[in-house]
Structure formats: C-alpha cells, structure tokens
Amino acid sequence: MAIAEEYIRLIFGLKIKQIRTEKDLSLFGLSKLSGLSKSYLNEIEKGKKYPKTDKIIKLAETLGVPYDQLVSLKLDKNLAPIGEILQSGILDEIPLELFGIQQSDLIDIIANAPSKVNAFISTIIEIAQHYNMSREGFYLASLRSYQEAHNNFFKDLEDKVIRCANTYQLDLTGKIGSAELEEILKEEYGYNINESGIPKQEELDNLRSVFVPSTKTLLLSDRVDEAQKTFIFAKELGYQYLEITDRPYTFTWIRYNHFEEVLHNFYASYFAGALILPRQHLGEQLKELFSSETFSEKAFHKIMNLYNASPESFYQRLTNVLPKDFGMQNVFFLRFTHKKGVEKFNLVKELHITHQQQPHANEINEHYCRRWMAIKTLQRTANEDLEYTFNIQISDYADTDQQYLVFTSATKDPFRKDYYRSIGIGFLISSALEKKIKFVGDSKIPKVKVGVTCESCSLKDCDVRMAPPKRLLIREKHKKTASLVQDLVKQYS
Incomplete structure (x- = not known):
C-alpha cells in the first residue's frame, strides 16, 4: 500500500466521520447540507477519495470546523493510536492474506468503528509498556481505553x-x-x-x-x-x-x-x-460551587453530602459530568491504596480525559512523588488513623509548564485492617478552566512543585525524596558521553 497517500485519505475520512457522528448527522443529512452526494461522502469516509479544495471548504463550513483542522494530519486522542499504527507501515509486515483478510477490509473496519479499534490498539500499546500483566489486568486496561475513548460519558x-x-x-x-x-x-x-x-x-x-x-x-x-x-x-x-x-x-x-x-x-x-448522583441535579450544585472566587471546603462537602454516595462514587461521577457538561477537558482520576507502616503506595485505578495527564501509573517500581496531594493525604490519614481527610492544592509539575488543580479525599478501608485509600481528581489549569472554576486563582490554595517519580524528578533539595533521580543522571551521562565523542571525532577528522 502507498502508505502516505492512503494514510492521508483514511485520516481525512476518519475525521469527517467522527465530526459528522458527534453532530448526530447521517450521511444523508450531511449530503443534504453540503450538496455532495451520499455515495461520494461514503467513499471519502472510507478513505477511497480525497476531495478537492473547494469541496473541503464546503465540508468545513457545513460541519462548522476550521479548514486547517480538516486537512491537518494531527489527530485527537480518539484517532491517534490508529494513525500511529497506519503510519508505521506495520500492516504491510503482517501476512494478512494467510488469514484470508484483505488490507482494504481491515481499513473498512477501522473506518466503521474507530472508537472500538482505538480501544483495542491503545490496549495493545499499553500491554507493551507493562510487565507480567494478568488476564484481569488486560481486561481492565481494555476497559480503561474504552472509557477514555468516550471521554467516560455514555x-x-x-x-x-x-x-x-x-x-x-x-x-x-x-x-x-x-x-x-x-x-x-x-x-x-x-x-x-x-x-x-x-x-x-x-x-x-x-x-x-x-x-x-x-x-x-x-x-x-x-x-x-x-x-x-x-x-x-x-x-x-x-x-x-x-x-x-x-x-x-x-x-x-x-x-x-x-x-x-x-x-x-x-x-x-x-x-x-x-x-x-443525578447528572442535572449535580451539575446545578457544581455550577454554584465553581462560581465562587474563593474555594470553600464546606460548600464542597455540602454537595457530597446531598447524595448517598461514597467519596469514590462522587469523584468517579465528576469524571462523567465535568468533561461533558462543563467542557473541562484534560482531567485525571486516581485511586491509591496504602498499608500503614509500609512505604509503598499502590495506584490501583486511573483514568485520563482527554489526553494522558502527568500523574500516571508506572510498572517499574519507581517511587511516586511524595508531594502529590493523593499521597500526602493518604499518609496523614494512615499516620493519624483518621476516618476521612480532604485537601486541595495546585500541583506545579517540574520541567513542564503544566499545573493541575487537584482535589483529594482519603478514607480508612472498612474491610481491611490498617489499609487506607485515597481518591483524587485533577484538572489541567488553562485560561479556559479559569473561566469555568473561578476559585482557581484563590491565593489560599497552596501551590506545590511536584514531579512524577523520584527517579525522574529534577527538583533540588526535596525533603521527601525517596530515591535519587537515576533516570536524569543516566540521561546526563549519555549527553556528556555524546559530547565527548563528538569532540574526539572533530579532533581526529
């Protein structure tokens, strides 16, 4: 397959289909609005035809999206894994004919069910990054990909x-x-x-x-x-x-x-x-909370107490409602467990909308940043043997320009002695978020420099560091080695 041309046509078609579906338009409806025939639009969506400029302009106007967005090869999270696997040329390496599969049939499947294919591909990619994954782990990774592909709203x-x-x-x-x-x-x-x-x-x-x-x-x-x-x-x-x-x-x-x-x-x-936690009722309460210029923990818990829901159910529900009804993209959800007296903190559940956010699970036994609100709140709950703890902070990630507004609750595990758990949700701070959550600028909310893991963190003089920044040290050593080799090459050239 001439991957460059095929890739461009297919990605364009997938974009058109995705936008059309999001707008709840049928092919017939798009045909009626754009003046392009239904059969021609069908061939575009399947990656068989690439329209001329005037027709792209017409489609952009009809679908209400910028022309540049349609012709760009940059993909959003839903389509990115598909783009990677197509552009890699890996399909050319797989002897599909041995299984009676035509490459065109596979492309049709991708065109007709991008979100399902994305969930599958994302899972395969994730498996490659993990070690000793159990069958349940595979299933749950598949489910997480499925949730993230739909922004966790159904x-x-x-x-x-x-x-x-x-x-x-x-x-x-x-x-x-x-x-x-x-x-x-x-x-x-x-x-x-x-x-x-x-x-x-x-x-x-x-x-x-x-x-x-x-x-x-x-x-x-x-x-x-x-x-x-x-x-x-x-x-x-x-x-x-x-x-x-x-x-x-x-x-x-x-x-x-x-x-x-x-x-x-x-x-x-x-x-x-x-x-x-009914969507409409919860949305009305959150709207009032977010309209305040200062954060009120009392108001936050007043909303939580309106429902017969655990903190985990409440935070989980926020991941459904906030991205969909408040347009809050770039959200993460984390659930940690911890046994009192043990230094290990286990990240047992995570969700990322709409892109992979900074705090995420690692499978290489590195130490999660002890400055994370999720871990600080969990430590306090365990050390003081508290039933419930809550806190909020702005996490400012070292070596990036990313800051997150993070809410965390921690509770005792009623089913296991000396076990505790924390549930947290974080929002990437942007000008758009500041308009939606007025108290983002509240000076009373502490701002804390954080890393991801100690082994990859560049923060100096960290009083809670659990391990040296070995990944950074290795990177610096390789960089110095490369520079010295370059000097040697120049000297003997």
Missing part, C-alpha cells in the same frame, strides 16, 4: 437511568436511599436480601456482596454502610433494568472470566453512579 446509559427513575418514581432531585431501592429489587425483581449473609472469614473480608442467581439471593457484608449499600442495590437494579445476565456475582470482584463480564460490570456501575 449518553444511552444516562437516558436509561432517567427512564428507570420515571418507571419506579425515584426522585432525581433528592437523596435516593437504600430502602427504596431494596423495595424495588424485592417487589419488582423477586430479590431475597440477607444483610449479614457473608461469613466472617479472612478470605471473604474484602467482599461486600455476593449474588446467587438461582434463588435471586443477594448476600451483604454486615460492614457495608448506607452509601455502600445504596450503591450495591443501585448496581443490582442496573443489571436487572439493563437486562444483563452475563455478569460477575461478587462485589468487589474475585475473577473475571471474559471481557463481557468486565464491560457489563462497568455498565451496571455507571448506571448506579448516574442514579445516585
């Missing part, structure tokens, strides 16, 4: 939550409690609920619920609080209302047998979060 699930609330007369402007969800599960779906049905055995300590499908019996741990119980019941309602049968039966999960279980577990969890 309109069909949001719509189904509203329909479900109407069906069962649930108030999406008030605090939904476990009792009303329990009644629906019992009356409408024939559930039997045993609130202390999980035996007190060490191996079952981490379990919050077990569902027995043959008798529709839901066993609960007697240590779940009201917020956790509400989430479990909302999730079970999600499984039933969405008519999902292929699912894990334990929460938290023990083992996923295949990817469909992971995906369905995510759908039910998303449904539960959207039901407990």
Whole structure:
C-alpha cells in the first residue's frame, strides 16, 4: 500500500466521520447540507477519495470546523493510536492474506468503528509498556481505553437511568436511599436480601456482596454502610433494568472470566453512579460551587453530602459530568491504596480525559512523588488513623509548564485492617478552566512543585525524596558521553 497517500485519505475520512457522528448527522443529512452526494461522502469516509479544495471548504463550513483542522494530519486522542499504527507501515509486515483478510477490509473496519479499534490498539500499546500483566489486568486496561475513548460519558446509559427513575418514581432531585431501592429489587425483581449473609472469614473480608442467581439471593457484608449499600442495590437494579445476565456475582470482584463480564460490570456501575448522583441535579450544585472566587471546603462537602454516595462514587461521577457538561477537558482520576507502616503506595485505578495527564501509573517500581496531594493525604490519614481527610492544592509539575488543580479525599478501608485509600481528581489549569472554576486563582490554595517519580524528578533539595533521580543522571551521562565523542571525532577528522 502507498502508505502516505492512503494514510492521508483514511485520516481525512476518519475525521469527517467522527465530526459528522458527534453532530448526530447521517450521511444523508450531511449530503443534504453540503450538496455532495451520499455515495461520494461514503467513499471519502472510507478513505477511497480525497476531495478537492473547494469541496473541503464546503465540508468545513457545513460541519462548522476550521479548514486547517480538516486537512491537518494531527489527530485527537480518539484517532491517534490508529494513525500511529497506519503510519508505521506495520500492516504491510503482517501476512494478512494467510488469514484470508484483505488490507482494504481491515481499513473498512477501522473506518466503521474507530472508537472500538482505538480501544483495542491503545490496549495493545499499553500491554507493551507493562510487565507480567494478568488476564484481569488486560481486561481492565481494555476497559480503561474504552472509557477514555468516550471521554467516560455514555449518553444511552444516562437516558436509561432517567427512564428507570420515571418507571419506579425515584426522585432525581433528592437523596435516593437504600430502602427504596431494596423495595424495588424485592417487589419488582423477586430479590431475597440477607444483610449479614457473608461469613466472617479472612478470605471473604474484602467482599461486600455476593449474588446467587438461582434463588435471586443477594448476600451483604454486615460492614457495608448506607452509601455502600445504596450503591450495591443501585448496581443490582442496573443489571436487572439493563437486562444483563452475563455478569460477575461478587462485589468487589474475585475473577473475571471474559471481557463481557468486565464491560457489563462497568455498565451496571455507571448506571448506579448516574442514579445516585443525578447528572442535572449535580451539575446545578457544581455550577454554584465553581462560581465562587474563593474555594470553600464546606460548600464542597455540602454537595457530597446531598447524595448517598461514597467519596469514590462522587469523584468517579465528576469524571462523567465535568468533561461533558462543563467542557473541562484534560482531567485525571486516581485511586491509591496504602498499608500503614509500609512505604509503598499502590495506584490501583486511573483514568485520563482527554489526553494522558502527568500523574500516571508506572510498572517499574519507581517511587511516586511524595508531594502529590493523593499521597500526602493518604499518609496523614494512615499516620493519624483518621476516618476521612480532604485537601486541595495546585500541583506545579517540574520541567513542564503544566499545573493541575487537584482535589483529594482519603478514607480508612472498612474491610481491611490498617489499609487506607485515597481518591483524587485533577484538572489541567488553562485560561479556559479559569473561566469555568473561578476559585482557581484563590491565593489560599497552596501551590506545590511536584514531579512524577523520584527517579525522574529534577527538583533540588526535596525533603521527601525517596530515591535519587537515576533516570536524569543516566540521561546526563549519555549527553556528556555524546559530547565527548563528538569532540574526539572533530579532533581526529
């Protein structure tokens, strides 16, 4: 394949299809608006035709995007992995014909389902960067790619939550409690609920619920609080209302047998979060919070307390609502766990919208920056044996011009002795964000210089450094070696 020409045509077509889909336009609708035939537009989207300048101008005007954006080969996050694999020429190296696959067929698949292909490719790339990934790790990496490709917002699930609330007369402007969800599960779906049905055995300590499908019996741990119980019941309602049968039966999960279980577990969890923290009501509260010139921790927690939701559910829900309804792009979500008395901090869950943000997991046993709010809050909670801790800071990343507004909550793990967890969300600070969150400029919010890991950090005289900056030292050594070699070459030339 002449990759340069094919690549340009395909990327242009993918861009047109992506923008058209985002605007909820059919090929027929775009044809009617642009005056270009439906068959011609179809060939453009499949990468078979590249239109002349006048037609590109017409498409740009019709779709409401700049001409330069359409003709540029620069891709957003949704299409970037596809662009990389096409431009690399790797498809030429794979003997597709041995499997009865034509390269044109593969390109058609990419053109017709870019977000799904992107999730797959992103996963493969991520696997190459990890070591000893388990099957569950592979599944969860796939799920994360899928979430990130959709900016973690799923309109069909949001719509189904509203329909479900109407069906069962649930108030999406008030605090939904476990009792009303329990009644629906019992009356409408024939559930039997045993609130202390999980035996007190060490191996079952981490379990919050077990569902027995043959008798529709839901066993609960007697240590779940009201917020956790509400989430479990909302999730079970999600499984039933969405008519999902292929699912894990334990929460938290023990083992996923295949990817469909992971995906369905995510759908039910998303449904539960959207039901407990209704999009419209939450959005109204956040709008008021963000309009203040100064940050109020009291106002922040007042919003959290409006809902029967754990801090983790609340922060997770923010990753759905803020990018979509407030246009806040470049967001990260992190969840850490930590055992008291141990120096290790485990990043067990992360999400990045719309690009890979500065704080991210590493698989090479380096030390995460101890100046991160997520770790400082976790350390304080563990050292002082607190039930709950909250803090906020602006993290100013060394060697970059990037600053993040970060909120973090840390709690005791009620299911494991001496274990603690922190949940945090961060927003890349920009002029656009400053217009949306007025208190970004609040001088009372501390600004702290941070790195990513100690091994890659250039900060001098850091009093919480856990390891020398070996990666930087190696880089400097290589740089000096290259300079000396260049001098030798010049001397003997």
